[in-house]
Amino acid sequence: LKPGGLNPLDGRTKIIVYVDSDNPEWTTYERNGFSRAFSLNILPTTQVLIGHNIQFDLLHIWQHPELKAFIARGGRIYDTMIAEYELTGKESKYSSLDALSLKYGGTQKDSKVTDYWAEGKLSSDIPEELLREYAKEDGKNTELVALAQLKLLKERKMMPLIRVVMDHLLAITEMYYNGMYIDYNNFLFFKEAQEAKLDREFYELTELVKPLVPSDFEVNLDSDMQLSALIFGGEVKVIKQEPLLDEKGVPKVYGPKAMKAGQIVQRNIGYTYGFQGFCKPLPGMSINLKGSYSTDVEVLEQLDHPFVNKLREYRKRRKIVNTYCAQLHKFTLKGCNLIRPNLEMVKTVTGRLSCERPNMQNPHPQITPLFSSEWLDEGVLMEIDMSQLEVVMEAFISGCTNYLQDMEAGLNVHALMLSFMGEYTYEHIIEQIDAGNEEIIAKRKQAKGLTFAGQYGAGIWKLSQQSGLPQEVVKRVFANFNARYPELSRCKEEITAHLLQNQVPMIGTPLAMWDKQEAPEGHCQHYAQWQSCFGSLYTFYDKGQYNRFKQFTRTYDRRQICNYPIQGSAAVLVGLLCGKVFRFLRKYEGYAKLRLEVHDSLLIDIKKEKQEEIVAGVVEIMNSGAKYIEEIFGIPCSAPFTATYKIGQTWKECK
Numbered sequence: 218l219k220p221g222g223l224n225p226l227d228g229r230t231k232i233i234v235y236v237d238s239d240n241p242e243w244t245t246y247e248r249n250g251f252s253r254a255f256s257l258n259i260l261p262t263t264q265v266l267i268g269h270n271i272q273f274d275l276l277h278i279w280q281h282p283e284l285k286a287f288i289a290r291g292g293r294i295y296d297t298m299i300a301e302y303e304l305t306g307k308e309s310k311y312s313s314l315d316a317l318s319l320k321y322g323g324t325q326k327d328s329k330v331t332d333y334w335a336e337g338k339l340s341s342d343i344p345e346e347l348l349r350e351y352a353k354e355d356g357k358n359t360e361l362v363a364l365a366q367l368k369l370l371k372e373r374k375m376m377p378l379i380r381v382v383m384d385h386l387l388a389i390t391e392m393y394y395n396g397m398y399i400d401y402n403n404f405l406f407f408k409e410a411q412e413a414k415l416d417r418e419f420y421e422l423t424e425l426v427k428p429l430v431p432s433d434f435e436v437n438l439d440s441d442m443q444l445s446a447l448i449f450g451g452e453v454k455v456i457k458q459e460p461l462l463d464e465k466g467v468p469k470v471y472g473p474k475a476m477k478a479g480q481i482v483q484r485n486i487g488y489t490y491g492f493q494g495f496c497k498p499l500p501g502m503s504i505n506l507k508g509s510y511s512t513d514v515e516v517l518e519q520l521d522h523p524f525v526n527k528l529r530e531y532r533k534r535r536k537i538v539n540t541y542c543a544q545l546h547k548f549t550l551k552g553c554n555l556i557r558p559n560l561e562m563v564k565t566v567t568g569r570l571s572c573e574r575p576n577m578q579n580p581h582p583q584i585t586p587l588f589s590s591e592w593l594d595e596g597v598l599m600e601i602d603m604s605q606l607e608v609v610m611e612a613f614i615s616g617c618t619n620y621l622q623d624m625e626a627g628l629n630v631h632a633l634m635l636s637f638m639g640e641y642t643y644e645h646i647i648e649q650i651d652a653g654n655e656e657i658i659a660k661r662k663q664a665k666g667l668t669f670a671g672q673y674g675a676g677i678w679k680l681s682q683q684s685g686l687p688q689e690v691v692k693r694v695f696a697n698f699n700a701r702y703p704e705l706s707r708c709k710e711e712i713t714a715h716l717l718q719n720q721v722p723m724i725g726t727p728l729a730m731w732d733k734q735e736a737p738e739g740h741c742q743h744y745a746q747w748q749s750c751f752g753s754l755y756t757f758y759d760k761g762q763y764n765r766f767k768q769f770t771r772t773y774d775r776r777q778i779c780n781y782p783i784q785g786s787a788a789v790l791v792g793l794l795c796g797k798v799f800r801f802l803r804k805y806e807g808y809a810k811l812r813l814e815v816h817d818s819l820l821i822d823i824k825k826e827k828q829e830e831i832v833a834g835v836v837e838i839m840n841s842g843a844k845y846i847e848e849i850f851g852i853p854c855s856a857p858f859t860a861t862y863k864i865g866q867t868w869k870e871c872k
Contacts, residue, residue, distance in 0.1 A: 257283045264292060267363045269314040269355075271296045272390045279394050289803060294383050297359060300366045302563040303375065303382060306746045306754035310563050318358040321365040326354040377849050378752035381789060382562070384796030388811060389560045389570075391799055395810040396555035397577070398591040398822065404549070407587060408542045415538050418531040425524045434490055438531065445509035448525060449502075450494025458483040495522045541584045544575035560814060567785040568753060570814060578815055585869035590822050591810065597825060599832060600871035601839050601862035602818035603791065605630065608668075610787045613856040614750065615708035619701055625857050635664035637697035638690055667694060675776070709778050716745040716757055716773050728771065731762035737769055745773070747782070750852055751789045755781040790842050790858065791817055793849065797838045805831055820868065828864075836862060 257278065259266070266287070268274050271294055278284050301309045301317060315325060330351040333343045340348065370376050423436050426447060430436065434455070437443050446453045460468035461482040469482040499519055502510055510516075517529050549556050556575065564571040572578045590596030608630055612620035623633070629647060636643040641657070649657040666684050677695070681688045699706050720743040728736040728743075743759045757778070761771040795814055798821075802809045808827040813820040819839075823831050842858030865871040 257281060259283045259287050259292075261290075263287065265295050266292065267295045267297070267359060269297045269317070269359050269362070272386060272393070275390050276394060279390065288387065293380065294387060295363060295367075295379075296383065296386060297362045297366060299382060299386060299562055300363070300370065300379060303379065303568075303754065304366060304369055304373075306756035307566050307568060308756050314355065314358060314362070317362045321362050323358040323361045324354070326351060326358075373748075373752070373754075375752040375754075377851075378789065381751075381793045381796060381849060384799065385792035386562060388792075388795045388799035389562065389814070392560060392811050392813055393557050395812060395822075396550070396553075396557040397588055397812050397820075399545070399549060399554055399556055399587050400589065401549055401551055401554045404545060404587050407583075408538075408546060411534060411538050411542060411583075415531070415534045418527060418534060422524065422527055422531055425527065429492065431490065438528070441512055442507065442509045444512040444528070446490075446492045446494070448495050448512060448520070448522075449498050449510045450492055451509070453490045453492070455488050455490065456485050457488060459486050460484075495524055496520050537581055537583060541575075541581050545584070545587075548575050558813060567755070567781050568788045569784055569816075570788070572815075577813060580868070582869065582872070585872060586867045588868040589866055590824075592822070592824050594866075595825055597823055597828060597864050597866060598812075598868055598871050599821045599823055599835070599862055599864050600815075600818055600868070601821070601835060601860050603787075603794075603839070603842075604859050604861055606787045606790070606817045606858070607783050609856050609858055610790065611705060611783045612702075613854065614782055614786055615704040617702050617704035617708075620705065621856055625855075629661075631661050631665040631668055634668050634694060634698070635661050637694040638664070638686075639693060639697075664694075667691065709775070712747055712778050712782065713773060713775075715747055716759075716778075720745040720759065728761045729758065731760050734763065736761045740771070743771075749782055749786050749789075751786055751850055753785055753789055755785055757781070787817065790846070793845055794839055794842060795819060797841075797845065798835055801834050801838060802831070820871070832862070832864070836860065 266275075275284070275294070297314070297317060298312055301312045318324065327347075327350070330343060330347055333347075334340075367376075370379055419438065422438060426436055429447075436447075440453075443453050445451060461484045463469055471477040471480050471482060473479075498510055499516065502516070504510060514529070514532070517525055545556065548558075556577075558572050558577045559574045561571040561573065570578075588598070590598055605624070609621075609624060611617075612624065624630070628643075629650075632646045632650065633643055635641065635646050635657075641649075646657055646661065650661060663684055663686065667680055667686075670680055670683055675683070677688055677691050680686075680691045684691065723742040723744060726742040728740045730736055740761060744756060745759075746754050746756050748754050757773050759771050759773050761769060763769055791814070795811075798819060799811060802811060802821070805827055808824040809831050810822040811819065812822050819835075821831075821835065839860035839862075840858070843854040843856055846852055846854040846856075863871045
């Protein structure tokens with residue numbers, strides 16, 4: 218498939234050329250863009266459609282009857298760009314077909330077509346025969362690259378993974394085509410109300426400080442230096458431009474030959490303003506290299522003053538207006554009340570999806586009520602989320618039987634972490650949480666932070682700083698944790714040992730250093746790859762450092778060793794389940810639409826008429842992770858991969 222155009226759904230594509238590798242002389246040339254009248258030449262025996270960045274191509278024909286029939290009978294797709302990303306351990310991102318053609322022994326296409334584009338010509342201005350030949354060369358190179366990749370994928374036992382990834386791509390394509398339904402008029406009302414509140418809060422903040430600042434001082438709420446001085450006290454240096462006066466006190470002007478002829482000459486003058494401050498610095502706070510105290514949200518949350526309280530609200534509102542409202546306004550398709558977030562599959566180092574234009578992975582709670590079912594009162598939204606996925610995945614990858622048994626028994630992992638502090642028993646903690654004991658609930662939340670930060674490789678000092686717990690308490694927690702679950706730390710040690718044994722020197726590439734110092738002479742960068750039980754490859758780079766005894770050492774980042782395998786394997790399972798849900802929902806066309814994947818959850822739009830059976834089918838799939846792991850990857854699995862869901866009229870009600 219070889220379309221021309223930037224966005225396949227914006228209506229600007231005018232020329233589409235189709236090629237068939239089984240019949241290289243066959244092409245279809247469509248001068249007016251998409252039409253259901255032409256044949257794609259997809260035969261009943263066709264099993265796989267292959268392309269480079271194939272999602273772009275598929276979107277042009279997503280509603281074509283031949284493609285629908287192909288998918289319905291179990292047809293698969295294969296994307297050479299995504300395959301290269303997986304083969305290279307997530308290193309090759311957005312690789313071009315030209316680059317892969319060179320890598321795998323293909324040929325470079327005739328540049329006549331690209332010369333036309335370079336001159337600003339449209340595809341419709343290019344002779345038809347040239348475009349046909351250009352498309353044929355693309356088809357030949359795509360086939361050559363795909364065959365070479367498939368050979369490598371088989372050798373590296375990555376074929377089950379690739380099938381999962383490509384079905385996931387089908388689901389992502391469906392999500393992009395469907396988009397997310399937003400009531401645009403309601404959104405505009407919300408946006409204008411938030412902007413008005415932001416203006417009012419800005420006015421109120423400036424009024425609070427007006428009695429404390431000179432009349433010629435302009436308050437800048439985006440300046441950390443100013444906020445530090447206003448809140449904690451200190452000096453602010455401001456540079457102002459003032460007219461340069463001659464000896465008679467008359468402003469000087471630029472001469473007739475100057476670029477600013479006739480304009481008043483300005484000079485920079487520095488002024489220093491001092492402030493007493495509203496609050497005392499918090500214990501342990503120190504002035505940073507810029508000469509100010511931190512005014513980050515973590516600091517402001519610990520202060521209580523009318524100005525600080527109002528500043529917190531102002532910052533939250535500013536983020537809603539400048540980040541969420543601005544992005545939604547920019548990317549909403551006004552005519553159909555849709556936004557189409559772009560889910561990228563080849564951008565991260567772990568295989569997790571990246572969402573942009575706009576980013577909907579962490580929506581603000583005040584934004585989610587704006588999204589509802591496309592069928593309005595006749596439909597509902599369903600969000601189904603994998604429960605403690607990364608915790609369960611870590612237990613599965615490491616083979617930690619105690620961890621798996623504890624989760625199957627329904628133990629509260631974060632309450633267990635709190636019990637490891639030694640102050641309360643696990644049973645007492647659960648009893649007090651059920652009774653609504655706020656102190657215990659707050660301590661469990663503190664322990665939850667240890668669970669996740671520790672899972673991703675944070676050290677004792679960092680965990681102590683983040684949690685507010687003494688270092689000896691943090692040490693005790695993880696000593697008890699490792700005693701109960703020894704396989705978890707052993708798995709990380711085995712990955713580290715594998716990297717050290719299989720690392721490859723990158724001759725000529727300087728070694729990266731932790732402390733930004735220069736590496737000793739003769740030390741180059743090393744990299745190594747590790748392959749998960751699902752076949753997914755991850756790439757690691759070592760770093761050098763000088764320890765406190767000034768001895769040079771080099772290591773791999775423990776946080777990456779903790780993070781990549783867990784997060785990446787979780788992404789594989791979510792992709793697998795997402796692909797299964799996509800296939801299932803094809804039977805309910807007109808009654809259900811995949812809308813979005815957010816981390817470990819799926820958002821689905823369902824017509825009430827078929828709600829009960831669709832929800833039941835989706836829930837069954839999302840709770841069958843262990844079964845699918847055995848079927849697809851041949852790995853015995855009893856891990857409790859389960860999901861929970863909520864139904865609502867709006868996205869907010871699904872949270």
